[in-house]
Amino acid sequence: xxxxxxxxxxxxxNRLKDYKGLNPYITYLKNQYVQKNIKLTESQVDYxxxxxxxxxxxxxxxxxxxxxxxxxxxxxxxxxxxxxxxxVEYYLAETDKxxxxxxxxxxxxxxxxxxxxxxxxxxxDIFFKKTTVEVDFEKYDKMNKLGRKLFDHQKExxxxxxxxxxxxxxxxxxxxxxxxxxxxxxxxxxxxxLIICPASLKLNWKKELSNFCxxxxxxxxxxxMEWEPKKFTIINYDILKNYHTIVDSRKKVxxxxxxxxxxxxxxxxxxxxxxxxxxxxxxxxxxxxLLDVKKHLNPxxxxxxxxxxxxxxxxxxYNLLNLIxxxxxxxxxxxxxxxxxxxxxxxxxxxxxxxxxTGSSNLDELNIRTKNIILRRLKDDVLDLPDKIxxxxxxxxxxxxxYDKVYENYLLWRKLNGKGSNVARQLVELxxxxxxxxxxxxxxxxxxxxxxxxxxxxxxxxTNYTExxxxxxxxxxxxxxxxxxxxxxxxxxxxxxxxxxxxxxxLFIGQIKAxxxxxxxxxxxTVIINSLDWVPGNIEQAEDRAYRISQxxxxxxxxxxxxxTVDTLVWNTLEKKRNIIDKxxxxxxxxxxDDLPIFEEILNKIDDKL
Numbered sequence: 001x002x003x004x005x006x007x008x009x010x011x012x013x014n015r016l017k018d019y020k021g022l023n024p025y026i027t028y029l030k031n032q033y034v035q036k037n038i039k040l041t042e043s044q045v046d047y048x049x050x051x052x053x054x055x056x057x058x059x060x061x062x063x064x065x066x067x068x069x070x071x072x073x074x075x076x077x078x079x080x081x082x083x084x085x086x087x088v089e090y091y092l093a094e095t096d097k098x099x100x101x102x103x104x105x106x107x108x109x110x111x112x113x114x115x116x117x118x119x120x121x122x123x124x125d126i127f128f129k130k131t132t133v134e135v136d137f138e139k140y141d142k143m144n145k146l147g148r149k150l151f152d153h154q155k156e157x158x159x160x161x162x163x164x165x166x167x168x169x170x171x172x173x174x175x176x177x178x179x180x181x182x183x184x185x186x187x188x189x190x191x192x193x194l195i196i197c198p199a200s201l202k203l204n205w206k207k208e209l210s211n212f213c214x215x216x217x218x219x220x221x222x223x224x225m226e227w228e229p230k231k232f233t234i235i236n237y238d239i240l241k242n243y244h245t246i247v248d249s250r251k252k253v254x255x256x257x258x259x260x261x262x263x264x265x266x267x268x269x270x271x272x273x274x275x276x277x278x279x280x281x282x283x284x285x286x287x288x289x290l291l292d293v294k295k296h297l298n299p300x301x302x303x304x305x306x307x308x309x310x311x312x313x314x315x316x317x318y319n320l321l322n323l324i325x326x327x328x329x330x331x332x333x334x335x336x337x338x339x340x341x342x343x344x345x346x347x348x349x350x351x352x353x354x355x356x357x358t359g360s361s362n363l364d365e366l367n368i369r370t371k372n373i374i375l376r377r378l379k380d381d382v383l384d385l386p387d388k389i390x391x392x393x394x395x396x397x398x399x400x401x402x403y404d405k406v407y408e409n410y411l412l413w414r415k416l417n418g419k420g421s422n423v424a425r426q427l428v429e430l431x432x433x434x435x436x437x438x439x440x441x442x443x444x445x446x447x448x449x450x451x452x453x454x455x456x457x458x459x460x461x462x463t464n465y466t467e468x469x470x471x472x473x474x475x476x477x478x479x480x481x482x483x484x485x486x487x488x489x490x491x492x493x494x495x496x497x498x499x500x501x502x503x504x505x506x507l508f509i510g511q512i513k514a515x516x517x518x519x520x521x522x523x524x525x526t527v528i529i530n531s532l533d534w535v536p537g538n539i540e541q542a543e544d545r546a547y548r549i550s551q552x553x554x555x556x557x558x559x560x561x562x563x564x565t566v567d568t569l570v571w572n573t574l575e576k577k578r579n580i581i582d583k584x585x586x587x588x589x590x591x592x593x594d595d596l597p598i599f600e601e602i603l604n605k606i607d608d609k610l
Contacts, residue, residue, distance in 0.1 A: 012040075012048050019048075022056050023092050024102060025114055047093065056090040056102070061129055063088055069121035073105060077113075081106075086117065088126050096338055099126060119365050127327045128372035133162045133187075140183050145211050150183065151176070152384045153377060158184045160375045166302045166324035168276070170376040173307040173455065174389055174526075174556035178208045181272050181305060185232075186212060188301065190270035192231060194263065196290065197274035199236035200444055203394040203563055205274070206234060227262045235263075237278060237286040246292045264296040271297070273323070276304035280316040287319055294323060308455055309374065314339045314366060315357040321370065328369045339366045379525075379554045388547045390557045392571065395444050397437070397562040406436050407566075430566070435465050437567050438531035441560050442471045445530045448558065449476065453506055458499070458524040461509045462516060462542045464531040469509050472530070480507035483515040492519075499523060516542035525553040530560050532570050539574065 019030050026048060032038040040048070062085050065073075070082040083105040089112055093100040098116045105113065117126075135158060141149045150158070157169055157180035171177050178201075185193050195205055202220055209218050209232050219228050221235040223242055235243065243262040271294065273279070279287040294302065302324050310316045315336060321329035329335055333355075336342030341359030346352070379385060397403055410433055445461065449472070452459050463469045466484050473482050481495035492515075499508045500523045508521055512533045524546050533539050547555040561567045 012045050015052055016040075016048050019052055021052065023051060023054075024056075025092060025100065026052055051093040054093070056092050059088045059091055059101075059126060059129070061088050061124075061126055062086070063122055063124035063126050065117070066121045066123060069118065077105065079105065086115065088117075091126060096334060101126070119369070120362070122365075122368055125327075125369050125372050130372070131163050133159055135159060135162070135187055140186070140212065143212050148211075150179070151382075153382045154180050154183075157375060158187065161303050162187060164373060165300055166326075166373070168304045168306065168309055168320060168324065168374040170306055170309045170374055172376075172378045173452075174379060174391060174554070175377060175382060175385065177305045177307075178205060178274065179211075181274070181303060182208050182212055184303070185270055185272065188270060190301065192229065192266060192268045193233065193270045193272065194229075194266075194268040195232060195234045195272045195274065196240070197234065197236060198278065199238055200393075200395060200447060201274060202234050202236055203396055207394055229262075229266045229268075233266070233268070240286060240289045240293075244289055244293055246288060263293050268297055269299055270301040270303070271299050272303050272305065274305045276306040276320055276323070277308045277311060277316070279323070280311070280319050282319045282322075291319075291323065309376075311454060313358055314360050314363065315342075317366075317370075321373075324373065326370065326373055328366070338362055379556075382554075385554050388543065388555050388557065390543075390559065392559045392561055393444075393448070394561050394563045394568075395441070397440065397565060399440055403433075403436060403440075403565065406433050433566050434531065434570070435467070437562055437565060438463065438465055438468045439471065441530055441562065442468050445472060445528060445560055446475050448528060448560070449507060452526055453479075457506075457526050459507050459526045459528060460521050460524045460546055461507065461528045461530055462512050463509065464512055464533060466511065468530055469511060473509050476507050479505060480509055481505055482509040483519075484511040485514045487514065496521065510542075510545075512538055512542050516545065519545055521545040525555050527555065527557045528560065529557065532559070532567070532574060534570075536574050 013033070016026070016030050016033060019026055021027075029040060029044055029048065033040060064085050065083070067082075070084055073079065074082040086101075087104040087107075088099075088101045089104065090102040091099065092102060092114075097120075098118050099122075101115050101117060102112050103115055135155070137150055137155050137158075153171075154176050157171065157177070161167065161169060161180065161184040169177055169180060171180075181195075197205055206215075206218055206220055213232070217231040219230040219233045221227065221233065221239060221243065223239045227243060240263075243260055244264065245260045247259060273290070279290055281287055282291070304320055304324060306320070309320055317339075318329055318332065318335050321335075322332075333342075336355060336357040339360065339362055340357040341361040342355055342357045344353045345356050347354060410430065449459055449461070461472060463472070466486075469482055469484055473480055481498050483492050483495055487495070495508075496519045498505050499521060508515075508524065510516065510519075516533075516538055527543060527546050529539065529542070533542075543555070543557050559571065561571050
């Protein structure tokens, strides 16, 4: 028991006497003290102090409990049968180790009971309430301008997002999260959708959206462009600050300061955050802006897409859970103490305390508390995926002025020498243009490689030109091997063996013609094509260095392309030719008057612009 004077000094008794809330336990304590003059225990005082200003939350959720808790409840309440589930009618309070609820132990129970439920004895999240949606997926199969149908796992992903207003889709890379996000947004009927993603993915989102809707409904924000939000507004993390200013309410705004409220003024009702692990650090500018935007907009739906919700430790998870208003992230200090083995230590030099949150603890409990708000599928677990997945990744060319200069010189040469001039010479001239693009793409390729390395992948990169190969290898010289035209024959298999057998060698870089045939590189399931060959067969051979009989995983092939350049012209022509080849090999009927070699077909398309 504690001293009554101490309670009074804390004003808890006055608060208890004046209590008019709906928490039945605090009402019970009030009656005990006022009517029977029964003193409160220290834990009861803490309860009143911490929860008297909080109303009970109606849940009416049925949750599964462990066998241990089931047996304990049977003994405590002298039940005929051990209860396997609890009906949680109201959530009242919470400590580090337990929930305090009002609920029932069996269906026909007349009176509800006040129950303390240990968190470790729950097999469900008490806050999750499942809803069921039905989606006409045939409608979206018909809408898709590329004629692609959703896979079964993507349909499951769409239902997952729609059945939860705020959640995390954490599918492995290459499973197709963006199309799930697009179809879900359309089915939701959202009037205004904000899509936040890395700069390198803005164009891919635009193209994915364009497969289903009018391009006039899409706005891609750029640092130098006006703010013209539409039904779908795409913005990258790095320029969020251009469209939203965080205002600290504790400080006066300096006179003349420009406060930008573009994003929150538009009232988005759905936010999709792609590669959401990029905001795991709550101290970063992008995370602060996103949290502030969410606070002001309070959108009814937030969907986070990421292949790596936790990259190193449970503390990475907190900010993502906080963004979707998960109950488990309602208190940072509780989260890090409970799930990160968090503890305060003192800096010996400054004497200041700080939190150490690099550990992990109670992970089974964390899994239970979040399992209904996160969907995670690995490629190996998805049975309906094709064994080999080709993924075009589009970028906007930043150095457009230099490209236009090279392109104009090429077109001028074509005019001066005539369309029917020497094909070999034309090939040389066009190759200069393609090499320029290949080298420009290396920075995007390097970024993508870093991303895959963070996910523990081994990667194969194919190039056409030695210059682009050397740029990439210089970035990863300590963890890579390469094969190009000048590599000695005796050394080639040695490099392949190192890549296959040495865990420290994470990257294989090869020229398509020098390394695209004859080698087995099955230690990787990720292939990046930085620049295209003229011949579909050469590219197929390069793809299949990883996609071989001994490969046990699905293989993803990423094609890096600069939009609206010769790059996409070559890609589209190659895909068209590959389609024809596939139909011939598979003995399918097709109509085509197209028997031109690829290079001549590309020249004809260029001629159309002359």
